[in-house]
Amino acid sequence: MGTIIAIANQKGGVGKTTSAVNLAASLAVAEKKVLLVDGDPQANATTGLGFSVQEQRKNLYHIMLGECQLQEAILATELEHLQLIPADNNLFGAEVELVEREGRESILLQVLAAEKNNYDFILIDCPPSLGLMTVNALTAADRVIVPMQCEYYSLEGLTSLLNTIEMIRENLNPRLVLAGILLTMFDGRNSLAHRVMEEVRSYFNGQVFETVIPRNVRLSEAPSFGKPALLYDVRSTGSESYLALAQELINRLST
């Protein structure tokens, strides 16, 4: 039975897509069967894995509007055990189009429930908002990973996100558990980064991944080649940190 993991934070640019793509790839090379769902209308996870953004190709937008089955939209990637559900810009409009729909928060849950037996992990990349797409991902998810930069504005937003997760658990999804807070783009030379890291580790004791993702230019170069970091430069510190994260996640979930 697979685990559905939402990768969410309404704060923008904290490394949600970079984490979704590279964690998915790292789990796949650890022989786990993985489905990555691109839930962001920007479709960065789609292009980050080398696919162009096409409205004619079946994607998450069509699935959520009930215009096609999930199976029809699945794309194979360069990694044997990694498959992708792409996104396109039409998802920007989905919020308004689905607002009248009965049970609009649980559309993704229904769509993914049938797939849980076909994968070890289903990862959902979320947009930088607390709108319908993120609510759908948190309602479908068993676990949530919260990437966060070691910066002041990121720290500010953490409490309101954790409140939202609590609200979803109480009203829509009692299974939802925080898998962990993931510190990203960490620059060891920067004293603010150390201060924020210490504050987060002491305040959210035990809920922060041991693995810290360093700032590493290879991680921001890889998507321009349409590849996860482990296919672009596997010896880079960025790629290694996501391989370590995959291992830590597997260990955390099996205890």
Next chain:
Amino acid sequence: MGTIIAIANQKGGVGKTTSAVNLAASLAVAEKKVLLVDGDPQANATTGLGFSVQEQRKNLYHIMLGECQLQEAILATELEHLQLIPADNNLFGAEVELVEREGRESILLQVLAAEKNNYDFILIDCPPSLGLMTVNALTAADRVIVPMQCEYYSLEGLTSLLNTIEMIRENLNPRLVLAGILLTMFDGRNSLAHRVMEEVRSYFNGQVFETVIPRNVRLSEAPSFGKPALLYDVRSTGSESYLALAQELINRLST
């Protein structure tokens, strides 16, 4: 007659809030009367200027729902010529609450129209989405500034944003003009950054500000003290670059 400027980009973490706060402060010290409107439910511009996020205090949410006048929500800041309209987390819900409202895209235009004579500049910080708040800001605005990191995912999103701006100009706001693309967090040691900068300058010839904002840790430290960079460390490269941007903007608008 004041100029309304939206600071928008649906890509997250590109420096919208940092640019809104520091450009507003730089214009204020150049003796321009400035109103900064925090249009983001994260309320980062509000905390970046030293105010706590309070739901009881009148803010943009109450103004847009018609529960109070704009004047009632205005806050004075440490800078004589800079005033703020704060935000709070309730704005996350405003999208859904206003979806039925007639003319929902022009609420901010109506609210700000009466104020244009009281300020030289009204800046609006937008959330990382193309939802109702950003549409409202683009409908109210005379100009739009698009902050953008010199990274691949940022470049990807630029075309869809410029298409949205064009759509708003055709359907909702014929006055809307691109003031410029602002390159932010530029790291000269990084070859990807140079490549992206050259691509943007050649493709969007003339529509990119000469001023480039460097990556500078002082810009990310300042908000934790509730101050714009020019009050935290005026000699920093970050603060100086926003002072130069303010000058360039004033020159661009007067020609």
